[in-house]
Amino acid sequence: MKKLVLFDIDGTLLTPSKSHKESFNLAIMKVYGVRVDVSSLSLPGMTDRQIIFEALRCAGKDDHTILKGLKDCEYALLEFFAKLSTFEKLKTLKGVRYSLEALRREGVILGLATGNLEGIAKIKLGRAKIGSFFRVGGFGSDHYDRAEILRIALERARNLFGRINKAIVVGDTPRDVESAKRVNLPILGVATGKYSTRELLEAGADCAVNNLKEGLPFLLDR
Ligand SMILES: [Mg+2]
Numbered sequence: 582m583k584k585l586v587l588f589d590i591d592g593t594l595l596t597p598s599k600s601h602k603e604s605f606n607l608a609i610m611k612v613y614g615v616r617v618d619v620s621s622l623s624l625p626g627m628t629d630r631q632i633i634f635e636a637l638r639c640a641g642k643d644d645h646t647i648l649k650g651l652k653d654c655e656y657a658l659l660e661f662f663a664k665l666s667t668f669e670k671l672k673t674l675k676g677v678r679y680s681l682e683a684l685r686r687e688g689v690i691l692g693l694a695t696g697n698l699e700g701i702a703k704i705k706l707g708r709a710k711i712g713s714f715f716r717v718g719g720f721g722s723d724h725y726d727r728a729e730i731l732r733i734a735l736e737r738a739r740n741l742f743g744r745i746n747k748a749i750v751v752g753d754t755p756r757d758v759e760s761a762k763r764v765n766l767p768i769l770g771v772a773t774g775k776y777s778t779r780e781l782l783e784a785g786a787d788c789a790v791n792n793l794k795e796g797l798p799f800l801l802d803r
Contacts, residue, residue: 582747583690583742583743583744583746583747584688584689584690584748585689585690585691585717585735585738585742585745585747585748585749586690586691586692586748586749586750586751587692587693587718587719587731587734587766588691588692588695588715588750588751588752589694589695589696589750589751589752589754589757590695590702590705591695591696591697591774592674592754592773592775593674593751593752593753593757593771593773594674594677594709594711595672595673595674595677595705595706595709596671596674597774598662598666598669598705599669600662600665601697601701602619602620602624603661604658604661604662605617605619605632605633606619607661608654608655608658608660609633609636609654611654611657612657613637613646613650615637615640615642616640617636617640619632619636622635622636622639625753625754625774625776626696626727626752626753626754626755626756626757627696627756628696628725628726628730629655629658629697629721629722630651630655630721630725631696631725632696633651633654633655633658634725655722658698658701659698659700662700662701662704663700663704666708671705671709675773675793676792676793676795676796677711677793678711679793679794680793680794680796681711681714683796684797685714690717690738691715691716692715692716692718692719692734693715693717693718693719693720693734694727694730694731694734694750694752695718695721696720696721696727696730697720698720698721698722699718699720699721699723700722702718702721716741717734717737717738717741717742718737719731719732719734719737726760727757727760728759728761728763728764731750731761731766732764735764749769750766750767751769751771751793752768752770752771753771753772753774753776753781754775754776754781755781755784755785757770758781758784758786759784759785762785768785768786768787769789769790770782770784770786770788770789770790771789771791771793772790772791773791773793778790778791
């Protein structure tokens, strides 16, 4: 019986990163010459590409112009983040390490489904020393839409490990919940980000915990 858990990163595995936010402002300025402040957007659960699009749309840029600079902007985002984040302490949230170790011992395949660009995800997890737990993933550099990122992660897992009998998603925002529902995967909401267990359940999460110390209740066994 092969089981897969796909984790979001920010607010689920790690504390949110200030330098990631700052890197958007710097990368957008460098590539598009526009001053933006991404903190004015409702960021939780947005993919990196969505953040670039939304920030520039708010600054009056059309999608054609945004698309033309997108690859350069993503490259600049990764470069700024690699530099700025060296001064930032990225911490795992409560119960994360415990939970990852327990799942790995049980033979569960651990994966990622994150809006972070792949390079940024890898830097973050490496700095927090949990990168080696994850064997597969879907990233913000794969797609604009979080549901598509989940589909891609699932497909990669099937290509690598064969038939997956049970897959669940773990995330901290209503956007994670909504995307899991769109691809018909059960989701555990974890209230270590900006949202409470109640808000996550109201958004449609199959189950919610205060933190991962409480484990991944029964969703994997259903
Ligand atoms: Mg998150």
